[in-house]
Amino acid sequence: MEPQGSHLALGTENIRKLLLQYAIPSVIAMTAASLYNIIDSIFIGQGVGALAISGLAITFPLMNLAAAFGSLVGVGASALMSLRLGQKDYDSANAILGNVLVLNLILGSLYSLVVLLFLDPILYFFGASHDTLPYAHDFMVIITLANPVTHMYFGLNALMRASGNPVRSMNATIISVIINIVLAPLFIFVFHWGIRGAALATVIAQTSMMLWQLLYFTDRKRYIHIRGETFRLQYRIVKDSMSIGLAPFLMNMTSSAIVIIINQSLIRHGGDLAVGAYGIINRIAALFVMIVLGLNQGMQPIAGYNYGARQYDRVTSVLKFTVFLASGVMTLGFLLCELFPHAVASVFTTNRELIDIAAHGLRIVMLVFPIVGFQMVASTFFQSIGMAGKAIFMSLTRQVLFLLPGLLIFPPLLGVKGVWISMPVADTLASIVAVYMLTVQYRKSILRQKINEAKV
Amino acid sequence: MERKYVITIGRQLGSGGRIIGEKLASKLGISFYDKELIQIASQESGLGREFFERADEKRPYSVFGGLFSLRGTIAEEPFSTYYLNNETLFKIQSDVIRRLAEKSSCLFVGRCADYVLSGHPFMLNVFITADLDDRVKRISEREKLTPAKARDYIEKADKKRAAYYNYFSSKPWGMADSYHLCINSSWLGLEATVESICSFASKRFGL
Numbered sequence: 001m002e003p004q005g006s007h008l009a010l011g012t013e014n015i016r017k018l019l020l021q022y023a024i025p026s027v028i029a030m031t032a033a034s035l036y037n038i039i040d041s042i043f044i045g046q047g048v049g050a051l052a053i054s055g056l057a058i059t060f061p062l063m064n065l066a067a068a069f070g071s072l073v074g075v076g077a078s079a080l081m082s083l084r085l086g087q088k089d090y091d092s093a094n095a096i097l098g099n100v101l102v103l104n105l106i107l108g109s110l111y112s113l114v115v116l117l118f119l120d121p122i123l124y125f126f127g128a129s130h131d132t133l134p135y136a137h138d139f140m141v142i143i144t145l146a147n148p149v150t151h152m153y154f155g156l157n158a159l160m161r162a163s164g165n166p167v168r169s170m171n172a173t174i175i176s177v178i179i180n181i182v183l184a185p186l187f188i189f190v191f192h193w194g195i196r197g198a199a200l201a202t203v204i205a206q207t208s209m210m211l212w213q214l215l216y217f218t219d220r221k222r223y224i225h226i227r228g229e230t231f232r233l234q235y236r237i238v239k240d241s242m243s244i245g246l247a248p249f250l251m252n253m254t255s256s257a258i259v260i261i262i263n264q265s266l267i268r269h270g271g272d273l274a275v276g277a278y279g280i281i282n283r284i285a286a287l288f289v290m291i292v293l294g295l296n297q298g299m300q301p302i303a304g305y306n307y308g309a310r311q312y313d314r315v316t317s318v319l320k321f322t323v324f325l326a327s328g329v330m331t332l333g334f335l336l337c338e339l340f341p342h343a344v345a346s347v348f349t350t351n352r353e354l355i356d357i358a359a360h361g362l363r364i365v366m367l368v369f370p371i372v373g374f375q376m377v378a379s380t381f382f383q384s385i386g387m388a389g390k391a392i393f394m395s396l397t398r399q400v401l402f403l404l405p406g407l408l409i410f411p412p413l414l415g416v417k418g419v420w421i422s423m424p425v426a427d428t429l430a431s432i433v434a435v436y437m438l439t440v441q442y443r444k445s446i447l448r449q450k451i452n453e454a455k456v
Numbered sequence: 457m458e459r460k461y462v463i464t465i466g467r468q469l470g471s472g473g474r475i476i477g478e479k480l481a482s483k484l485g486i487s488f489y490d491k492e493l494i495q496i497a498s499q500e501s502g503l504g505r506e507f508f509e510r511a512d513e514k515r516p517y518s519v520f521g522g523l524f525s526l527r528g529t530i531a532e533e534p535f536s537t538y539y540l541n542n543e544t545l546f547k548i549q550s551d552v553i554r555r556l557a558e559k560s561s562c563l564f565v566g567r568c569a570d571y572v573l574s575g576h577p578f579m580l581n582v583f584i585t586a587d588l589d590d591r592v593k594r595i596s597e598r599e600k601l602t603p604a605k606a607r608d609y610i611e612k613a614d615k616k617r618a619a620y621y622n623y624f625s626s627k628p629w630g631m632a633d634s635y636h637l638c639i640n641s642s643w644l645g646l647e648a649t650v651e652s653i654c655s656f657a658s659k660r661f662g663l
Binding site for chain 1: 501502503504507539540541543546547550571572574622623624626
């Protein structure tokens, strides 16, 4: 919920102060989420072994897919929720809450059922080998069994934010990271449960946070609480929230498909350790990318409001400041990985060969990271001024239009190196497109501003 | 100190709803808001009026259109939404409606005002329909269209209004259940319709 009068602050307050104020909570949440993944990988790599890291990397697309189904319900439902709460229409808001829980339970269970029935064929298709399959299998069985809970957890968390309690939602994310950090080493190093221990730690962390959020929503004193009669699905709530969620769902599906192609290519040209190396590289790259996504979220309302209020100079300055911060974060990642790639990779594993492959890949993949920040900010910028078509186009150019052909052309010629090379190539091309589109847009707004000034 | 009351009018396109509202408001001596709301919302929020116009009584999304408007997020961006989305604009406009209703007695045409003000103790929600022939006649004159085109135009516009109302208010548009008084303006003609609504309102509000 926006507090009253916040519109004015967006239009008058100092841009840098505003950006930090809006961005810091989401940067924290994003960092916590990616640290969660990194820590999981570290415990698995150090405690279970190099092949376990490969097994884990095989499961990434399945996890993405689960997240995609989560966003199919969650994104739209939270949009509807804030709409209803903005009108103090608590009955409709409660109906949304009940429907979201039931929908997540149904979708989550269906997903679990299908995945569990075909788990091994799916994992082989995703790039598992006979050596890595047991790890991927053991990990996924536990994660998938708990998938309905995970879905409900993310759904409740999204509604928690929408219902005006972003702090509790952020706390849940952070607490679940802490539970995981405590339990995972206990299960892996003390109880010797292997990769199952890592999965179990994750599941326990999410289940307890789900219950914690459920506790909040069962409190009858709150405006928004769970009532039995709201569990009956309403056609309009289901339809509205799913129509809104369709775009993010498809975007998530796309990134999932890309990861499958990358893993398949790596297993063909480099074997299990190459897949594991990608698992490491992906986790490290994601850390910096997620921080930038957090900055982007902070930029959105500021750029959006000022664009709507025709204060184009403020739009430009928030864009510039976000690009500056994002480039700083990405450059930091770049320097770290170019200067100390072996040190970074050896955090995850003690296997010399895996460290070498990962370090080599890291250097190539992160090669143009300093300019990727710009590309990401530009893409979100278009979304925040209402040009979602352009935002989707830019996001697709990076993921599909440039990366996909690269993944088909380079690996047959250069092997594993070809997989790594296709990423900076795609990033570079996507950045050129971003510069072009932003320049055109900038000229247009300048023009529009001049016309407006002429009118006045 | 007399208490402040509100009349809201929902209407089919070409039913004469706006004219009836205007006449009713001037007869009762209360403020009248139709498109005027956009101007006020734009001034108060500092946002350009074209954004409100673009979102005005339009279907907020379609399943296919949703793909290209990306109202939600790309990948793992759980917090991000487009700031100038239709929901935000609707919220700004609703706040304006609520404040206006607090200030003085008034009459609103469209914009889900009945839903926005639900719970208001002195509110009359009216829905106005008319025979299709009358509506086609009115629209073909106003928009300079052939009757066939006018019919088509009416059908599309009503669909948009219904989608807008159903999405934002979570009540079905044009269903008797959602209103206190549903009236067909062809039955009595505009003047007499105004008279009837007026006497209906007077009884309830003790005017």
